Amino acid sequence: MTTFSLTHRFRPSRREARPAARRLRPWYQNRSLVAGLVIVCIMVLLAVLAPVLAPYNPIKQNLNEALQGPSGAHWLGTDKLGRDVLSRLLYGARVDLRIGFLAVIIPFVVGTILGAIAGYFGGWLDIIIMRIVDVFYAFPLFLLVIALVFVLGPGESSIYLAIALVSWVSYCKIVRGEVIVARQQEYVQAARLGGLNNARVLGRHIGPNVISQAITYAMSDIVMDIMVIVTLGYLGLGITPPTAEWGSMIADAQEFITTLWWMAVVPGVAVVITGLGLSLIGDGLTDLLSPERRK
Amino acid sequence: MLSRLKFVPMRLLQAVPVAFGVTLVVFFMVHLIPGNPAESILGAQATPAKVAALTDQMGLNQPVVQQYWHFLSNLAHGNLGESYTYQVPVLTLVWQRAPVTLLLVAYSVVLMLIISIPLSMLAASRPGHVRDHAVRVIPLVGLGMPQFWVGVMLLLVFAVGTGWFPVGGYGDTMMDHLWYLFLPALTLAISISPVIIRSLRASMLNVLESDYVATARSKGAGGRSLFAGHVLRNAIIPAVSIVGVNLGYLVGGTLVIEKVFAIPGLGSMLIESIFARDFPSVQAVALFVAVFVVLVGVLTDVVYTLLDPRVDLTQRMNA
Amino acid sequence: MSVVALSRTVEPLLSVQHLTIGIPSSGGGHATLVRDVSFEVGPGVRYGLVGESGSGKSMTLKAIAGLLPRGVEVLEGEIHFDGDDVLTMSPHERRRIMGPRMAMIFQEPMTALNPTTRVGKQIAEGPRRHLGLSKADAQELAVDMIRRTGIPDPARRARAYPHELSGGLRQRIMIAMALSCKPALVLCDEPTTALDVTVQDQVLRLLAQLCDDMGSALTFVTHDLAVVSQTCSRLSVMYAGRIMEEGNVREVYEAPQHPYTEALFQSAPDFDDPGRRLAPIPGLPPSLTDPPPGCPFAPRCQYAIESCSTGSKPLVEVRHRHLSACDLADQIFGGTR
Numbered sequence: 001m002t003t004f005s006l007t008h009r010f011r012p013s014r015r016e017a018r019p020a021a022r023r024l025r026p027w028y029q030n031r032s033l034v035a036g037l038v039i040v041c042i043m044v045l046l047a048v049l050a051p052v053l054a055p056y057n058p059i060k061q062n063l064n065e066a067l068q069g070p071s072g073a074h075w076l077g078t079d080k081l082g083r084d085v086l087s088r089l090l091y092g093a094r095v096d097l098r099i100g101f102l103a104v105i106i107p108f109v110v111g112t113i114l115g116a117i118a119g120y121f122g123g124w125l126d127i128i129i130m131r132i133v134d135v136f137y138a139f140p141l142f143l144l145v146i147a148l149v150f151v152l153g154p155g156e157s158s159i160y161l162a163i164a165l166v167s168w169v170s171y172c173k174i175v176r177g178e179v180i181v182a183r184q185q186e187y188v189q190a191a192r193l194g195g196l197n198n199a200r201v202l203g204r205h206i207g208p209n210v211i212s213q214a215i216t217y218a219m220s221d222i223v224m225d226i227m228v229i230v231t232l233g234y235l236g237l238g239i240t241p242p243t244a245e246w247g248s249m250i251a252d253a254q255e256f257i258t259t260l261w262w263m264a265v266v267p268g269v270a271v272v273i274t275g276l277g278l279s280l281i282g283d284g285l286t287d288l289l290s291p292e293r294r295k
Numbered sequence: 296m297l298s299r300l301k302f303v304p305m306r307l308l309q310a311v312p313v314a315f316g317v318t319l320v321v322f323f324m325v326h327l328i329p330g331n332p333a334e335s336i337l338g339a340q341a342t343p344a345k346v347a348a349l350t351d352q353m354g355l356n357q358p359v360v361q362q363y364w365h366f367l368s369n370l371a372h373g374n375l376g377e378s379y380t381y382q383v384p385v386l387t388l389v390w391q392r393a394p395v396t397l398l399l400v401a402y403s404v405v406l407m408l409i410i411s412i413p414l415s416m417l418a419a420s421r422p423g424h425v426r427d428h429a430v431r432v433i434p435l436v437g438l439g440m441p442q443f444w445v446g447v448m449l450l451l452v453f454a455v456g457t458g459w460f461p462v463g464g465y466g467d468t469m470m471d472h473l474w475y476l477f478l479p480a481l482t483l484a485i486s487i488s489p490v491i492i493r494s495l496r497a498s499m500l501n502v503l504e505s506d507y508v509a510t511a512r513s514k515g516a517g518g519r520s521l522f523a524g525h526v527l528r529n530a531i532i533p534a535v536s537i538v539g540v541n542l543g544y545l546v547g548g549t550l551v552i553e554k555v556f557a558i559p560g561l562g563s564m565l566i567e568s569i570f571a572r573d574f575p576s577v578q579a580v581a582l583f584v585a586v587f588v589v590l591v592g593v594l595t596d597v598v599y600t601l602l603d604p605r606v607d608l609t610q611r612m613n614a
Numbered sequence: 615m616s617v618v619a620l621s622r623t624v625e626p627l628l629s630v631q632h633l634t635i636g637i638p639s640s641g642g643g644h645a646t647l648v649r650d651v652s653f654e655v656g657p658g659v660r661y662g663l664v665g666e667s668g669s670g671k672s673m674t675l676k677a678i679a680g681l682l683p684r685g686v687e688v689l690e691g692e693i694h695f696d697g698d699d700v701l702t703m704s705p706h707e708r709r710r711i712m713g714p715r716m717a718m719i720f721q722e723p724m725t726a727l728n729p730t731t732r733v734g735k736q737i738a739e740g741p742r743r744h745l746g747l748s749k750a751d752a753q754e755l756a757v758d759m760i761r762r763t764g765i766p767d768p769a770r771r772a773r774a775y776p777h778e779l780s781g782g783l784r785q786r787i788m789i790a791m792a793l794s795c796k797p798a799l800v801l802c803d804e805p806t807t808a809l810d811v812t813v814q815d816q817v818l819r820l821l822a823q824l825c826d827d828m829g830s831a832l833t834f835v836t837h838d839l840a841v842v843s844q845t846c847s848r849l850s851v852m853y854a855g856r857i858m859e860e861g862n863v864r865e866v867y868e869a870p871q872h873p874y875t876e877a878l879f880q881s882a883p884d885f886d887d888p889g890r891r892l893a894p895i896p897g898l899p900p901s902l903t904d905p906p907p908g909c910p911f912a913p914r915c916q917y918a919i920e921s922c923s924t925g926s927k928p929l930v931e932v933r934h935r936h937l938s939a940c941d942l943a944d945q946i947f948g949g950t951r
Contacts, residue, residue: 135316138585140547143565147581150569151327153335220438227441231551234443235566247441254447254555258455265451268444275439283435422684506725509681513718513801514740514791515709524739528730604775605729 033284039277043270047093056084058091058244067260076266079252081242085263088244089270095245097274099159100226104218106164111171112214118172119179120202129172136169145228149237159238163225174217178210212289219282223275230271246271299600299607306596310589317585321578322366326359336379336572375582376575380568385579388564393583395465396560399483399549400542402476406484407538411491416522418492419499419530430492437489442548446482446555453478463557479556483548487541494537499530532603539595543588550584625697626654627799627831628678633691635673635682635855645902647673647686649855652929657798660825660832662842662863664878665852668899671835674852675801677701678833679718680708696798714744717792719821721804723784727776733784734760734772737791744795759790762827763820782813786820793824800825802834806841818845839882843867851875854899854910857929861936871938871947874911909939917946 027033046053056074062082070077076085118129136144148162182188183206191205232238233247241248246267253263325332333349334341354362369375375385418430454462466475502508503526511525550562557563561580568576600606635648648670655661663671676682678693680700693700695716700708712718717740720726728736737759738752747755753772760768763786776784785805792800805821806814822845825832834846842849843863850860851874859872870876880893897914900906906913912922921941929937932944940946 131312131316134313135320137543138313138317138588139320139581140543140545140550140584140588142547142551143581143584146550146565146569147324147577148327150577151324153329223439230441231443234441235551235554237569247443250441250444250447254450257447257451261451261455264444264447268441268448271441271444272436272439276435279435279438506720506722507728510718510720510726510788510791511728511739512681513679513712513720515711515713515743516739517705517709520743525728525731529728532730603730605777 027284027288030284030288032280033288036277036280036282036284039273040281043093043274043277044097046090047097050087050090050094054084054087054090056087058083058087059242067256069260070262076262077260079249079263080256083244085249085266088249089246089267091244092246092249092267093270095239095243096226096229096247096271099156099229100222100274103160103163103225103229104167104222106160107166107168107221108171108214108218110164111168112175112211114168115172115175116179116202116206116210119176120183120198120206122180126176130176133169133172136166139166141166141224141228142231145232146235146237149232154237154240156239159229159232163228167221167224170217170221171214174213175210178213179206182206182209212285216282216285216289219278219285223278226271226274230267299604300597302600303593303597306593310593313589314586317582317589318367318370319363321582321585322363324578324581325353325574331355332574336574338572370582375579378568378576379573380571380576385575388576389561389579389583392559392561392564395558396546396549396553396562397587398472399476399480399553399558399560400546402473402480403483403487403545403549404538404542406480407488407491410484410488411495412527414488415492415495415499415530416527418496419503420522422500430496434489434493437485440486442482442486443551443555445485446479446552449478449482450555463555465558475556476558479549479552479558482552482555483545486548487545490541491534491538495530495534498533499526502526502529505529528602532599535599535602536595539592539598542591542595546584546588546591626694627657627659627696628655628833629692629694630654630674630678631692631694633674633677633693634689635670635677635686636689637686638689646689646905647855647902648677649905650691651850651852651855651857652691653850653857653860655799655831655833658829658831659848660822660834660846662846662849663833663835663852664837664839664842664849666837666899668854668902669852670855671852672803675718675803675833675835679716679801680712681718710744713740713797714795715797716799716801717795717797718801719785719788719792719803719805722808723781723788724776724808726788727784729776732773732775733779733787737772737787737794740791740795755794756790759794760787762824763787763790764816781809782817785809785813785817789817789821789824793828793830796828797830799831799833802832802836804836805834807836807838814841815844821845839878851878854905855902856910857937857939858911859936859938859940860929861933865933865936869933869947871932871936871943872911872940873915873917873942873946876947877914877916909941917942 060083062078064082065074065078066080066082068074068078068082074084074086076089078084079088114129118126144166145162148165149158152158152161179202188201188205191201196204229238230245230247230250233245233249234251236248236251238247239245249267250264253260253267257264328335331346331350333346333353333355337345337349350356354365357365373386375389377383378385378388381388414430414433418427421427450462454460460478461475464475466472507529508521508525511521516524549560550565552558553560553562554566561584565577565580567573568580631652633648633651634646636644636646638644651670651674653661663674665671673682673686676686677688678695678700680703682688688701695711698707698711700711703711727733734753734756737756738747738749741747741755742749742752745752745755757768757772760771765771765783765786771779771783771787776787779787785808788805800821802821806817809817818841821832824830832845834842836842846863848860848862849866850857851866851872852858853874858874859866859870861871866875867879870879877893877895881895883892895914900910900913906923908921908923908925909915909918909927912918915922919942927939927941929939930943932938932947
């Protein structure tokens with residue numbers, strides 16, 4: 001009897017129902033990606049243009065005008081030192097976004113390299129690297145960052161270092177997993193048998209596939225970094241005052257939450273919007289780079 | 296059933312190297328301090344005599360390996376040093392504070408399940424429907440919300456605004472505790488639920504497409520009986536490991552949330568100790584929390600094994 | 615034969631009329647998986663639906679059971695079971711008949727059982743819900759059902775999880791489950807395809823015997839002609855979503871009335887005549903989105919003439935209770951009468 005399967009083509013399984021044509025859509029037709037990019041670009045623009053847009057100096061105190069409600073002069077009112085909340089919000093974006101975006105670089109690079117080494121070479125290298133990863137995983141992110149920032153002393157560079165020490169492990173885990181899968185693919189086996197040396201196989205054949213996973217993850221990692229920075233700011237361990245920063249703004253505002261509640265709400269909303277934009281980009285990238293993973 | 300838990304001692308044994316690494320990290324925290332740790336720990340009150348005394352007390356003038364050995368042997372005797380602030384063994388402090396934090400963690404896990412399961416069922420039962428899309432938006436927004444800010448918002452609405460819940464504190468009786476910890480636990484549950492909802496929704500969709508759900512339907516199961524009898528348990532299995540991984544995040548969150556709601560747990564202890572430059576206390580909290588997370592990992596495996604009869608970790612370990 | 619003759623006189627248990635199943639799509643070009651299929655199954659009758667993968671036989675069965683995959687819909691036609699129109703039933707009414715009146719056995723025993731629930735409890739689920747048995751009584755019934763499928767030490771097996779059982783045992787469990795509420799009709803979707811040949815035979819015998827014991831009718835979907843001949847008394851041969859030929863098993867075997875059926879026989883191994891050469895059917899089945907006019911088998915048919923590719927080809931009774939969709943049945947197969 002001739003056997004062939006037609007039914008499977010028509011089974012609307014989520015995976016197969018996604019026609020190939022959709023995979024080839026150009027990036028600008030990916031709604032999540034575009035929406036995310038628009039949101040993030042607006043936030044970045046606001047941060048970059050803060051000196052132009054901000055109506056007041058964000059750290060200039062004016063105790064005569066402290067704790068005012070929204071008005072024509074101060075759209076979002078003033079804080080307890082009479083500083084303009086809107087200006088602080090705009091300048092805060094500069095700090096939080098800059099650190100968030102920059103802090104992701106070192107862990108991305110270090111984690112990707114270590115993960116690729118562990119996954120590609122395996123053996124004792126893998127065992128050692130993964131045990132170190134396990135150790136770092138045992139510490140909750142916030143605990144380790146808080147402890148490290150304490151140990152390293154206040155300031156921006158401590159934050160970078162603390163984040164780097166903590167968040168490389170996620171990249172390492174992701175990349176290692178991807179590399180192990182990729183290594184078993186036929187084309188990589190063929191490249192190895194064909195006499196390409198390890199660096200070339202890693203760089204040319206495994207790299208592009210694996211990197212896309214790391215990049216997608218980096219989007220949520222930036223969100224996480226911003227979370228860390230504002231949390232440190234809230235706890236009073238982050239950027240030193242009087243520099244405007246969203247987390248410390250929320251902490252300052254909590255005192256007056258019964259009356260001037262928007263002062264605590266608005267900086268948080270700014271974080272949420274930024275996070276939403278980055279998450280949308282991450283979703284869009286997942287769609288674009290590896291549609292078969294999408295569920 | 297119990298014979299399938301034979302892997303637990305072995306699994307605990309495997310956790311030993313990790314725990315060992317944890318002690319290394321906690322120990323070396325001191326040595327990351329730029330300059331003379333003793334000097335920077337003492338901060339403003341540093342006089343040469345005090346610095347010398349502390350250096351001696353911390354054994355900082357001994358070789359590092361010897362210091363670490365000293366640290367480990369003290370640890371083995373349950374001695375993590377004395378709190379600079381309270382002049383009592385830090386472990387005593389940790390044991391006082393830990394129950395508060397553990398209760399908060401457990402409370403949040405319960406609330407998380409109460410939030411995540413119905414929402415993911417709602418989404419998975421009609422994929423592509425409006426309510427599915429609505430639920431799928433939750434992670435996008437939820438993952439971008441700083442935990443402490445969620446806490447402040449809940450405080451604003453349900454404590455300050457409506458007065459339904461206390462603004463902070465812990466209370467005296469167990470009922471009090473549950474009452475006082477409701478908003479903090481809810482905060483943590485909200486912040487972790489997006490991840491859980493996402494994974495539960497995906498695994499529920501998988502299960503709903505499975506042959507055995509078709510079998511269950513052919514037996515006349517549907518609606519609630521189908522979800523309760525067949526879908527939920529199978530869908531929760533993959534989510535268990537996600538919960539396990541995220542418990543670390545949850546515990547980290549507790550530390551911060553305790554500050555928002557003024558709860559006398561390990562988190563407040565950590566922050567207080569940091570501002571007091573009370574180094575042994577910071578180390579003790581870090582060590583305790585890390586060991587707790589490692590044990591949660593073991594617990595995750597146990598739950599996993601109990602939920603899924605196919606899993607036999609005993610065999611996998613021996614292999 | 616006597617059962618078949620009897621079934622003519624009484625109301626059919628299952629009546630499928632002009633069933634058309636497809637995947638509706640807004641962008642046009644929707645696929646039709648089953649086209650204008652009609653057949654009836656009397657009480658206690660064992661009825662086979664035979665065809666290759668993609669012939670629509672499984673979809674027909676799933677439509678009867680109300681288990682069509684998401685996105686696949688009944689576009690036309692009616693399915694009556696026990697006089698009730700199952701297609702217009704509410705989900706609630708449907709659940710009331712699934713189990714006690716109609717049950718289903720699936721192809722893959724490896725995946726069709728809930729992996730986290732003991733098999734005894736899975737069998738007991740139906741009786742508890744539909745027969746109102748207590749937990750203990752339902753469990754007892756489950757053990758009894760396992761015993762009746764010939765599994766040794768049934769009480770112990772009832773406590774097993776599916777992964778602890780072999781494929782053959784699991785399929786016996788499925789049979790026990792399907793028959794636990796004494797359904798009037800059992801739907802089987804290739805229940806033995808995933809099993810070893812030796813186990814296949816045992817499971818088929820068991821299925822036939824238990825159905826006889828309980829007086830249950832059987833609708834049996836398979837691609838395997840040998841399985842149908844062993845199990846069923848009447849059959850339909852499906853191709854490209856249509857019924858090509860319908861008749862009593864003996865008669866179809868002895869004198870097929872459609873070229874497709876004949877080709878199927880020639881492409882299947884025959885244990886009585888192992889020396890015969892197998893003749894694969896040349897070509898591929900037609901597209902389901904854009905079927906050619908006329909007989910769907912015409913492009914692959916060795917007897918095809920021009921008129922085969924035009925007009926509709928209804929099932930016509932060519933001999934007593936033996937129907938064929940081939941215009942030329944009389945000319946091609948007339949001589950074999």
